[in-house]
Amino acid sequence: MKYIETSNRAVWSRLSTPVILVAIVLMIAAITMVREDVVFERVVIVMFINLLLVVGLQTFMGNSGLGSFGQYAFVLIGAYASIWFSLTPQQKNLALPDMPKDWWLYDQQYPFVAAVLAAGLVAMVVGAIIGIAFVRLRGASFTIATFAFLIVVHSVALQWEQVTRGSRTVIGIPRYTSLWIAAAWAIAVILVGYVFKESTIGLKLRASREDEDAAASIGVNVKLMRWLGWTLSVFLSGIGGALWAHFIQQFSPQSFYLKETFLIVAMLVIGGSASVSGAVIGAVAVAMTSEGMRQFENWWNLERQTETDIGAILPFQLIGFTEIVIALAMILILVLRPSGIMGGRELSWPFGSSGGPPATVVEDAQPAALAHQDPVS
Amino acid sequence: MITDAAQYLISALSLGGLYALMALGLVIVYGILKLINFAYGELIMVAGYGMLIIGRSPWPWIFVAILSVICAILAALVMERVAFRPVRNSSPTTMLITSFAVSALLQNLALLIISPRPQVPRLPDYFSRNFSVRGVRIAALDLMGLIVSVLALILLTLFLRRTVIGLSLRAAADDFTMTRLMGVRANMVIAVAFAISGLMAGIVALFWIGNTRSTTPTIGLEPVLIAFIASVVGGMSSMKGAVLGGYVLGFLTIGLQTWLPQDINAYRDAVLFGIVILVLLVRPEGIVRPAYSREAR
Numbered sequence: 001m002k003y004i005e006t007s008n009r010a011v012w013s014r015l016s017t018p019v020i021l022v023a024i025v026l027m028i029a030a031i032t033m034v035r036e037d038v039v040f041e042r043v044v045i046v047m048f049i050n051l052l053l054v055v056g057l058q059t060f061m062g063n064s065g066l067g068s069f070g071q072y073a074f075v076l077i078g079a080y081a082s083i084w085f086s087l088t089p090q091q092k093n094l095a096l097p098d099m100p101k102d103w104w105l106y107d108q109q110y111p112f113v114a115a116v117l118a119a120g121l122v123a124m125v126v127g128a129i130i131g132i133a134f135v136r137l138r139g140a141s142f143t144i145a146t147f148a149f150l151i152v153v154h155s156v157a158l159q160w161e162q163v164t165r166g167s168r169t170v171i172g173i174p175r176y177t178s179l180w181i182a183a184a185w186a187i188a189v190i191l192v193g194y195v196f197k198e199s200t201i202g203l204k205l206r207a208s209r210e211d212e213d214a215a216a217s218i219g220v221n222v223k224l225m226r227w228l229g230w231t232l233s234v235f236l237s238g239i240g241g242a243l244w245a246h247f248i249q250q251f252s253p254q255s256f257y258l259k260e261t262f263l264i265v266a267m268l269v270i271g272g273s274a275s276v277s278g279a280v281i282g283a284v285a286v287a288m289t290s291e292g293m294r295q296f297e298n299w300w301n302l303e304r305q306t307e308t309d310i311g312a313i314l315p316f317q318l319i320g321f322t323e324i325v326i327a328l329a330m331i332l333i334l335v336l337r338p339s340g341i342m343g344g345r346e347l348s349w350p351f352g353s354s355g356g357p358p359a360t361v362v363e364d365a366q367p368a369a370l371a372h373q374d375p376v377s
Numbered sequence: 378m379i380t381d382a383a384q385y386l387i388s389a390l391s392l393g394g395l396y397a398l399m400a401l402g403l404v405i406v407y408g409i410l411k412l413i414n415f416a417y418g419e420l421i422m423v424a425g426y427g428m429l430i431i432g433r434s435p436w437p438w439i440f441v442a443i444l445s446v447i448c449a450i451l452a453a454l455v456m457e458r459v460a461f462r463p464v465r466n467s468s469p470t471t472m473l474i475t476s477f478a479v480s481a482l483l484q485n486l487a488l489l490i491i492s493p494r495p496q497v498p499r500l501p502d503y504f505s506r507n508f509s510v511r512g513v514r515i516a517a518l519d520l521m522g523l524i525v526s527v528l529a530l531i532l533l534t535l536f537l538r539r540t541v542i543g544l545s546l547r548a549a550a551d552d553f554t555m556t557r558l559m560g561v562r563a564n565m566v567i568a569v570a571f572a573i574s575g576l577m578a579g580i581v582a583l584f585w586i587g588n589t590r591s592t593t594p595t596i597g598l599e600p601v602l603i604a605f606i607a608s609v610v611g612g613m614s615s616m617k618g619a620v621l622g623g624y625v626l627g628f629l630t631i632g633l634q635t636w637l638p639q640d641i642n643a644y645r646d647a648v649l650f651g652i653v654i655l656v657l658l659v660r661p662e663g664i665v666r667p668a669y670s671r672e673a674r
Contacts, residue, residue, distance in 0.1 A: 139469045151602070319493055320486075
């Protein structure tokens with residue numbers, strides 16, 4: 001009887017997590033719609049896209065325990081690939097003037113949803129190929145390799161004018177990513193990320209995170225699981241890039257580099273990389289904080305510029321303050337609570353607790369992804 | 378033809394020497410902690426701003442240089458104490474992410490406190506001088522870089538081979554746990570490793586900024602990337618490998634600049650980092666295998 005109860009609760013918790021996460025996204029979207037504040041809406045759309053990217057990153061990084069600094073390579077590929085498929089030939093003339101007119105790609109134009117999926121697929125194909133090699137690496141070597149790949153993609157994008165317009169900004173992209181479209185994609189990716197984590201593949205991948213050799217010894221094909229997780233993760237990153245491209249409307253390879261990489265890694269680490277809830281909470285928390293900081297920065301700099309009573313005593317212009325706060329938060333989390341805000345748990349219903357923490361039966365046995373291995377001192 | 382070769386050799390040896398120092402600064406910490414310190418480039422930035430601020434004093438430049446190097450060493454020690462010591466027992470991935478955060482923190486602090494714009498520190502005028510010996514034009518900066526880097530390498534080797542601390546450092550890089558069982562204090566060894574790392578960054582900063590002639594918050598990025606390439610290619614677990622990697626990269630860089638057509642040179646970074654990925658895959662221990670090592674990854 002006891003066991004049945006436990007498993008019932010486990011099922012409940014499994015179902016409740018995606019419901020809660022989706023509800024959070026829907027609630028934020030609804031509040032934004034009601035407020036009708038254009039600036040706020042922009043902030044929320046960017047947040048949804050980041051949330052999507054962080055969940056995409058979590059799909060691989062959280063489940064496998066390997067760090068990826070190369071995710072933005074695929075966001076870049078997704079962003080450019082999406083405009084190859086979404087723009088009409090006339091629009092391409094403006095946005096990508098160096099693309100030869102007799103290319104097959106030049107005449108392709110599809111509805112937005114198809115273009116986004118196609119962009120994800122392009123990123124996925126690239127990632128799947130390079131992934132065959134990457135999954136052989138472990139630990140820090142893996143992270144360095146992904147980072148090296150980001151630099152390779154970045155510098156190729158800067159030079160390959162036919163498909164990216166080189167270092168110049170691509171302009172004239174229609175804005176297809178609205179608030180609800182961003183929310184819908186974010187929800188879809190949350191569900192995909194959660195289902196993947198709970199799937200057999202996800203379970204095997206998490207097992208390999210805890211102990212690679214032990215997992216292999218019970219028949220887990222660690223490299224294959226990593227490759228599957230990686231491939232899904234870069235697919236989601238590509239989708240994120242496509243959505244971002246059709247929101248921001250103009251970008252260059254510089255828009256997908258270290259600062260951006262730092263932001264999504266920070267969001268994931270702060271939220272807690274071992275659970276989808278951690279990714280969502282991290283993305284929302286960091287986005288809200290940086291928006292608050294940004295407003296504070298603006299207020300500060302404006303007061304200073306206009307030399308009001310307060311402005312006169314403000315010693316310097318605030319630049320980069322947001323990043324400082326995020327970096328500090330990240331270091332504090334890594335030092336004090338390496339498993340992040342969520343500590344590797346998923347959000348779940350707060351009822352059914354006759355004793356012990358409710359609904360964490362499934363998750364309890366997991367230490368967080370990044371807090372283990374080889375004690376040095 | 379011979380003068381060309383001589384010029385090439387001097388530039389390459391000078392650049393390679395500095396790259397070797399950069400790679401050593403990374404590897405000496407990695408050997409012990411398995412921490413790839415992303416924030417290493419920010420030590421160069423700290424030394425750069427040290428030059429800028431201390432350079433405003435009327436002191437002779439050589440004092441300014443020494444004090445700036447000391448700034449970098451102090452920054453490295455503080456970094457270790459505040460950020461890296463608490464995460465020392467975590468996985469390499471966690472440590473790498475921590476150093477990523479430290480790097481972002483320092484860069485943005487510089488942005489906030491100093492300025493996002495490039496600042497020009499006081500540099501001695503012999504830095505920009507050229508002279509020629511038998512028709513070979515030599516930049517004074519190149520020659521000094523060559524001499525200082527070789528000197529630093531010799532002194533470091535002596536330090537590592539002839540002193541007890543140096544011996545502990547080398548032993549710790551081979552097997553940290555065993556070294557500690559022998560009574561070597563972990564905190565001391567790690568602090569010394571970071572201090573050396575800071576020293577290398579400081580020395581490199583003098584010449585790097587001597588060359589770019591300005592300091593920005595992101596000045597550390599390029600050197601740290603170079604140090605990555607050099608140390609991965611040479612061998613993350615071997616100091617010899619790091620030095621070798623540095624010189625190889627120096628020769629390669631100058632060689633590519635001299636002989637490769639401009640439009641292919643644009644892909645230089647792609648090629649270099651492609652090589653990094655390849656080395657990681659095919660020969661993860663780099664050119665030089667460590668003499669002795671437990672499961673190094």
